[in-house]
Amino acid sequence: MVLVNHILFGDPELRPSIGLSGLQGPGRAKEKQEKERSELRDLVGKNLHVLSQIEGIDLEMYKDTVLPRVLEQVVNCKDELAQYYLMDCIIQVFPDEYHLQTLETLLGACPQLQPTVDIKTVLSQLMERLSNYAASSAEVLPDFLQVEAFAKLSSAIGKVIEAQVDMPVVGAITLYVSLLTFTLRVHPDRLDYVDQVLGACVKKLCGKPKLEDSKATKQIVALLSAPLEKYNDIVTALTLSNYPRVMDHLDNGTNKIMAMVIIQSIMKNSTCISTADKVEALFELIKGLIKDLDGFPVDELDEEDFKDEQNSVARLIHMFYNDDPEEMLKIICTVKKHIMTGGSRRLPFTVPPLIFSALRLVRRLQGQEGDVVGEEEPATPKKIFQLLNQTIEALSFVPSPELALRLYLQCAEAANDCDLEPVAYEFFTQAFILYEEEIADSKAQVTAIHLIIGTLQRMNVFGVENRDTLTHKATGYSAKLLKKPDQCRAVYACSHLFWVDDQDGIKDGERVMLCLKRALRIANAAQQMATVARGSSGPVTLFVEILNKYIYFFEKGNSQVTSSAIQGLIELITSEMQSESTTPDPSSDAFFASTMRYIQFQKQKGGAMGEKYDSIKA
Structure with a gap:
């Protein structure tokens, strides 16, 4: 004990100059004072280190004598730098077990330190x-x-x-x-x-x-x-009532950064958010990405940063899932409620994943019956389709009509698979309205009409009347496209609407031939317009494309497409290519040559198909 006291407090006569209280230093020059402080700090620190190494200083002695006496000196020294250094020394030099067992004593000294100590x-x-x-x-x-x-x-x-x-x-x-x-x-x-x-x-x-x-x-x-x-689980964090309350104290920019951290954690750990309540709590946390916060309008955001944020939200929506259809529908409704507040710039990012999440639920419910009566009714495809129709409609007001049209067609296919003809027809009707009223760009019209044709070709739910109505509209739009080549390609694509391989009731060879002949007339008109504009006719690419359609339907057994018709088209193409007014085009020549090699191959292969090609000179 004598040794302990000597190491702690030294010779009483020396204490004013080297003791703990001496760390205050007299009012001398600052440089000299700092030097003395440093020397005294090192001395006391070494003394504490030596003290911690002395054999016989066990937990009981440390608890009853060493720590109380040291802390007494630390508190009384009144020098902020000395107090900080000495507290740090105590923590570093004595064993962890001692700190745990004397925690209350050690912590009790902390509030007594100088207010400026870096506690x-x-x-x-x-x-x-x-x-x-x-x-x-x-x-x-x-x-x-x-x-x-x-x-x-x-x-x-x-x-x-x-x-x-x-x-x-x-x-x-x-x-x-x-x-x-x-x-x-x-x-x-x-x-x-x-x-x-x-x-x-x-x-x-x-x-x-x-x-x-x-x-x-x-x-x-x-x-x-x-x-x-x-x-590694946001679901655990969502159970913490004070978690969102802390986030509320972040500025808008940092709130969004934290929201991205949360989404990245979910994606990294493939966390499934399985209830509507959890989705509600999560969207409250990431609201900075979902809607404009006060004082932080979306227009001020960097475009690339904005896209990254919204793409992250889109990926997040795919992480919401529950095997129970009723709960899954509640999740979808919760997501819809939040994303609809996002504004015109966010909706094109967030609506599509919601639509496809809902369509995934529709596929699971495929074949179920039920009408949309009220919120208490069970989840049914009809009920979900009504929700989807309302959601997509918001895109047409954004406006984002091209995206809305694509989504309407996706829903129409899903309704087709659910054998819901009125619902599928309604989605097609909405798509046509968008095409007529909202899509004005010629390139966008070309893309849209081919999407419509391709989707309609795959539909098998429509009766004769509804199918004829939709087909008539599609062929009419095709013939009205701005550019002749676009018209031609859309019209011959419509030929597939009248001949569907897996549907015996849709094999109208005569109307197929009408489409192909109409496409030929448009292709010929395009050639003539090119001659007037440039003094030479354009490439024969359109004719070769139509020839390939003739061959396709010829092999499918369409009696309206005869070998003589194919022969006549081949001669027309050959004549055009040999004309001096035709602009040479290596790609068109290669395309035609490849088509002729195919015909020759079929003839040489023999069999029933070979016999069909025998009369064609290739």
Whole structure:
């Protein structure tokens, strides 16, 4: 004991110059004072280190004598730098077990330190050491519970923050980040502890404006990210009542950054969000990406950043799933409610994944009956299609008519598979209305009409009357396209609407031939227009494309397409290619040569097909 006292307090006659209280230093020149401070700090630090190594200083002696006497000197020294250094020394040189068993005593000194002491760093280092100690062996965890380490640390942090009234917000948040890190490592199963730390942070932030300080917001992001990194599951974070309350204190820009962190965590861990309530809570967390926040209009965003954010939200929607159709429909309705507040720039990103998520549910319910009566009715394809129709309609007002048209056609196919003819017809009607009223660009019209033709070709739910109505509209639109080549290709594509291989009732050879002849007339008109405009006719590509359609239907058994018709078209193409007014085109020549080789191959192969080609000269 005498040795301990000598190392701690030295010779009483020397104490004013080298003792702990001497770290205050007299009022001499600053440079000299700082030098003496440094020397005294090193001396005392070495003394503490030696003290920790002395044999015979066990936990009991440390608890009853060493720590109380050292802390007494630390508190009485009144010098902020000395107090910080000495507290740091105590934490670093003595064993972790000693700190755990004397935690209340050590923490009790913290509020008594000078208000300007960097106590957040001291406590952070203490919690880091203790959490590392807990992680070193499962055998020590009961000791943490026995001494109620979390409660003592939490209480001490609260007292320190209360005592240091001038502590910046960032300092307080840093303390809570350290406490949360400690909690997640030592008590990962105690979500109530985690929520308690978040709640204490909310209490500190309460009444303050949204954080603009970059260091403080960085610490808030660290605080919110810690549970995600620990549990690898946003669903766990959604059970924390104070989690969204902390996010509410972020400025709009940081709120969006944190929202992206949350989405990335979900995607990285393939987390499935399985209930409407969880989706509701999640969308509340990421609302900065879903809609315009006050004072942060979407127009101010960088275009690339905006696209990245909205694509992330689109991917997120695909992570919402439940095997129960009723709950899945609730999820879809919840998503719809939120994304519809996103504004015209967001809807083209967020509506498509919602539509396809709903269509996936429709496929699961395929074949079920039921009308749309009320919200209490069970989930049925008809009910979902009504929801989809309303959702897609919003895109036409954005406006984003081309995307809306594509989605209407996707829904029409799904309704076809569900054998719902009126629903499929309604979706086609909406697509045609968009085509007529909203799509004015010639290139967009070409793309749209081919999508319509391709989708209509695959439909088998329509009766004769409805199919004829839709087919008539499609062929009429095709013939009215702006450019002759586009007209020609759309018209010969319509020929497939009258001859569908897997539908015996749709094999109208005469109307197929009418489409092909009409396409030939348009191709001929295109040649003549090229001659007038340039003094030479254009390539024969359109004629070769039509020839290939003739061959296709000839092999499918369409009696209207005869070998003599094919022979006549071949002679026409050959004549055009040999004409001096025709513009040479290597690609057209190669296309025609390949087609002729195919005919020759079929003749040489023999059999029934070969006999059909015998009369054609190739």
